[in-house]
Amino acid sequence: MIRHLTGRILVPGSAEGRALVSPGPLSFWGGFNPKTGEIVDRRHELSGQIITGRVFVLPGGKGSSTGSACLLEGIRAGTAPAAILLLKADPILALGAIVADELYGRSVPILVLPEEEFRSLRDGDQVAIERDGRMTVGSPDAG
Amino acid sequence: MTIRLTDRDRQMLEGLCGEGTRLAMSILVRMAEAYGAGDLLDVTQAHIDGCGFLSDASLEFAETLASRGAKVSIPTTLNMGPLDLQNWKAFGVREDFAAKAIRQAKAYTDMGCIPTWTCAPYQGYLTPRFGQQIAWGESNAVVYANSVLGARTERYGDYIDICAAITGRVPRQGLHLTENRKGQLLVRLVGFDQARLREEAFWPAFGHFLGPAVGDRIPVIEGLPPEATDDQLKAFGAAAASSGAVALFHAVGLTPEAPTLAEAFQGGRPEGTLEVHPADLAAAAADLSTADEGAPVAVVLLGCPHFSFAEFRRLADLVRLAPGKSRVGFIVITSTQTHALLLRSDMPAALADFGVRITLDTCMFHTPMVAPGTQVIMTNSGKCAYYAPGELGVKVAFGSLADCVRSAIEGRVCREGRR
Numbered sequence: 023m024i025r026h027l028t029g030r031i032l033v034p035g036s037a038e039g040r041a042l043v044s045p046g047p048l049s050f051w052g053g054f055n056p057k058t059g060e061i062v063d064r065r066h067e068l069s070g071q072i073i074t075g076r077v078f079v080l081p082g083g084k085g086s087s088t089g090s091a092c093l094l095e096g097i098r099a100g101t102a103p104a105a106i107l108l109l110k111a112d113p114i115l116a117l118g119a120i121v122a123d124e125l126y127g128r129s130v131p132i133l134v135l136p137e138e139e140f141r142s143l144r145d146g147d148q149v150a151i152e153r154d155g156r157m158t159v160g161s162p163d164a165g
Numbered sequence: 166m167t168i169r170l171t172d173r174d175r176q177m178l179e180g181l182c183g184e185g186t187r188l189a190m191s192i193l194v195r196m197a198e199a200y201g202a203g204d205l206l207d208v209t210q211a212h213i214d215g216c217g218f219l220s221d222a223s224l225e226f227a228e229t230l231a232s233r234g235a236k237v238s239i240p241t242t243l244n245m246g247p248l249d250l251q252n253w254k255a256f257g258v259r260e261d262f263a264a265k266a267i268r269q270a271k272a273y274t275d276m277g278c279i280p281t282w283t284c285a286p287y288q289g290y291l292t293p294r295f296g297q298q299i300a301w302g303e304s305n306a307v308v309y310a311n312s313v314l315g316a317r318t319e320r321y322g323d324y325i326d327i328c329a330a331i332t333g334r335v336p337r338q339g340l341h342l343t344e345n346r347k348g349q350l351l352v353r354l355v356g357f358d359q360a361r362l363r364e365e366a367f368w369p370a371f372g373h374f375l376g377p378a379v380g381d382r383i384p385v386i387e388g389l390p391p392e393a394t395d396d397q398l399k400a401f402g403a404a405a406a407s408s409g410a411v412a413l414f415h416a417v418g419l420t421p422e423a424p425t426l427a428e429a430f431q432g433g434r435p436e437g438t439l440e441v442h443p444a445d446l447a448a449a450a451a452d453l454s455t456a457d458e459g460a461p462v463a464v465v466l467l468g469c470p471h472f473s474f475a476e477f478r479r480l481a482d483l484v485r486l487a488p489g490k491s492r493v494g495f496i497v498i499t500s501t502q503t504h505a506l507l508l509r510s511d512m513p514a515a516l517a518d519f520g521v522r523i524t525l526d527t528c529m530f531h532t533p534m535v536a537p538g539t540q541v542i543m544t545n546s547g548k549c550a551y552y553a554p555g556e557l558g559v560k561v562a563f564g565s566l567a568d569c570v571r572s573a574i575e576g577r578v579c580r581e582g583r584r
Contacts, residue, residue, distance in 0.1 A: 032199045052555070056220065084410075087302065087322020088219065094324075095220040114322060116199040120192055121324045125226055 025142070027157045029133030032111055033119040034153050037131050039104035041147040041159075042076040044068050049085025050092040050115065059101035077149040078103035079140070083112035093118030097130055105131045105151050109140045133157070168197045169204040177332055185235025189328035193336065196325055202336035208318075210293055211241040211330035212286050214302025215323030216273045217531060218247050218266035226324060227272035230331070235276055237330040240291050242281040244303045245471065245498075246270055247531040249524050250282070256524075256532050276327070282526035283500035285399065285471040287314060290502060295421050298341055300329035304412075305403035305470045305548065311413040313398050315421035317341050320412050340413055344431075346422060348415050350379055351435035354388035356442050362390045365397075365565040366450055369547025371441070372401040374449035376409020378439060385415045385429040393419055396476055403470050404547025453550040453563035456541045460578045462562065463539045465491070465569045466529050468498030469549035474506050476566075481512040483570045484519035491520035491573035496534055498524045520573070530556045543572050 045067045048054065053063035059074030083089055093115055096102035106115060111134050123129035131151050135143075143149070148160040176182055177190040197205060218224055247266045248258050258266075274280050283289055286301075287309045293299050293316035301307050301318040310316040319339040321329060329335045339345055352375065354362075361367060375384060393416075405411040415423035423429035456462075467480070480497070497516075499507070504525055507513060516523070524534065529549060535542060535557050543562040544550055550563040562578040572579045 033195075086304075087214070087320055089322075090325075091215070091219050091223050091323045094226075095222045098220075098222045098225075111199065111201070113196065113199055117192075117196060117322070117325055120195045120199070121226060122222075124188055124192055125222070125229060 023161050025159045027135065027139045027159060029107065029135045029155050029157060031133055031155045032108070032116040033123070033129060033132040035105070035129050035131030036151055036153045037077065037105040038150045039075055039077040041079050041143050041145060041149050042068070042071065042073055043079040043143055043145050044081065047082040047084040048080060049083065050089035050118070051086040053085070054092050054096065056092055056096035056099050056101055059096065073103045074101045076103050077105045077107060077151070079107045079143045082108060082110040083115045087114050089114040090118035090121070093130070094122050097122035097128060098126060102130050105133070105149070107140065107143065108132065108134045109137060110134070168194050168202065170194070174205060174334065183234045185230045185233035186331055188230060188233065189235060189331040192325065192328045193332055193334060197336035200336045200338045202338040204337050205334040206298060206337045206341060207333055208298045208300045208329055208335050209239050209333070210291060210297065210299040211237065211239055211326060212244060212301040212303060212306055213241060213273060213278060213326045213330060214244045214321070215326055216243045216246060216270065216278070218262070218269040219323070223323060224265055224269045227269050230327065231272040231275045235331045237277040238333045239330060241278045241330040242286045242291060243273055243278050244282070244306070245284045245528045245531070246282050246526055249527050249532060251525065253532070256534060258532060273327070276331070278330070281500060281502065283471045283502070284528065285473065285500065288395065288399070288473045288503070289500055300326060300335050302326040304406035305399070307412050308402035308406045308414065309399060311340055312402060312415065312420050313395070317346070346413060347383065347431040347433060348385035348423070348429040349382040349436045350384045351438045352379070352384045352386045353438060353440050354386070355440045357388065359390070361443060365545065366563070367446065368397045368401040369404040369545070369563070370446045370450040370453065372404025373408045373453055373547045373551065374441065374445055376405045376407065376411055379409060379411060381410060382436065383413050383415070384411070385417065385423060385426065385435070387417050387426065389416045389419050391418050394475070396473055399470055400547060404551065407548040407551040450563060453547055454561060455554050456560035456562040456578055458578050458580065460541050460560070460562065461576060462493050462541050462543045462572050462578055464494030464496060464535060465543045465573050466496050466534065466549060467545060467569065469529060469544065469546040472497050472499040472503065474503050477503070477507055477512055477516070479566060480521070480570070481515050483567055484521070485515050487519065487570055487574060489574040490518070492576040493573050494522070495520050495573050496522050496524055498527065498529065501525050535559060541578065543569055543578060545569050
């Protein structure tokens with residue numbers, strides 16, 4: 023089954039990847055290791071998972087503003103997710119991706135989705151994001 | 166969405182004020198879009214949190230701005246850095262790390278920042294005024310500036326802080342706007358006697374309790390003693406901004422936007438009421454300690470946020486009366502400005518005699534003050550106690566300043582009322 027969604031663009035860009043859905047918010051500072059791409063917050067539901075190259079579906083950021091630096095370093099090092107889809111706009115993550123774009127000319131698109139569309143995303147969905155905010159989602163279970 | 170820009174904004178964005186300023190303005194305009202702001206507003210002071218070397222990207226960002234000729238356009242102070250710039254070798258900081266940290270420090274001072282290197286800028290140089298629009302980073306400084314001084318800042322972190330300092334502009338949104346500074350949650354202290362409210366440990370314990378309890382709402386606190394000191398409010402705010410995300414609180418009769426309860430809520434009604442009882446704060450204080458009573462203490466760490474002159478005075482008074490000297494490491498962190506005053510006071514000999522070691526410019530979480538393998542540290546700071554177990558891998562004992570002095574003499578955790 024193929025679905026089409028549209029998100030509000032925080033940071034524009036095109037990307038493609040498999041969804042990884044986080045039940046709870048994550049602080050990238052202390053929660054994401056930019057050397058390895060691993061979620062290292064040991065109290066987080068996805069602790070130990072690698073988010074590199076995934077379309078990271080996250081209800082929101084939280085915690086220290088140093089999260090911007092951790093996402094930027096992840097983009098620089100090539101360990102960042104392919105894209106981040108949020109339920110709630112997060113200026114900390116947006117800043118990391120915007121600075122990466124300005125500094126290195128490469129970035130991670132960040133979009134905010136309406137609640138119903140956000141909740142419709144499942145682990146493993148194949149997600150393609152266009153620069154204008156339109157997204158195509160294919161669920162593997164429905165072919 | 167399009168951001169409304171002034172002619173001056175557009176000149177900066179088009180590179181007419183130099184390539185470094187163009188980069189800063191471009192980031193700010195894109196952030197204004199992300200925030201959903203309609204335009205930018207002027208700020209007249211900045212405090213930079215992103216000046217400490219954190220990663221190669223943070224160094225590249227600073228050096229890119231500096232090499233493209235960016236200069237700050239407003240008075241801009243610097244937060245504590247990752248090392249004691251004078252004495253880093255004594256702490257065993259790695260040479261390659263120090264070299265990068267010093268390069269990053271130079272990039273910020275080359276851009277015209279004032280090398281204050283302190284996380285308590287409100288107790289040093291250039292204290293903001295009531296109502297002043299500023300762009301500050303560092304969570305404890307943000308909550309103090311907004312709440313105690315009545316200046317107006319969002320929580321600005323790495324990168325956007327220096328962009329604001331260069332351009333003198335920030336997105337018009339958040340705590341810069343009067344309507345967003347309205348109290349939301351009424352917090353009532355119930356059953357506290359006056360003696361309890363004067364106890365030093367009350368403040369960090371209350372902050373530690375309040376952070377998660379208020380979430381993202383602005384608390385209005387009723388029942389705090391009007392004679393609260395700057396240092397008590399500092400300890401309270403730092404703890405609340407560590408355990409939670411508090412960027413602004415009002416305290417009725419104490420902070421400038423809350424002369425009365427009605428004014429704190431801007432004439433509106435509270436969204437809810439939270440009653441706080443002495444048992445809540447006893448639990449919060451216990452939660453700040455992970456070490457047992459009587460456990461051997463390796464080092465006492467004070468100055469999170471940086472120790473003020475008045476805090477040194479209280480420490481000096483305690484050690485002069487103390488029945489012995491510290492048997493453990495005893496580190497106090499402060500700024501060069503406070504240290505300069507300290508050196509001209511009558512205190513240095515008494516402090517040194519007790520075993521106090523003073524460190525400047527930096528932070529216990531950024532420079533290796535705590536030796537590997539250390540089991541237990543002790544502190545009077547709620548912020549330090551909150552972060553130390555995770556960041557330093559130690560057990561922590563939280564107590565009053567007097568408890569810290571007593572424990573240092575005994576060499577073990579030894580707190581009043583628990584002996």
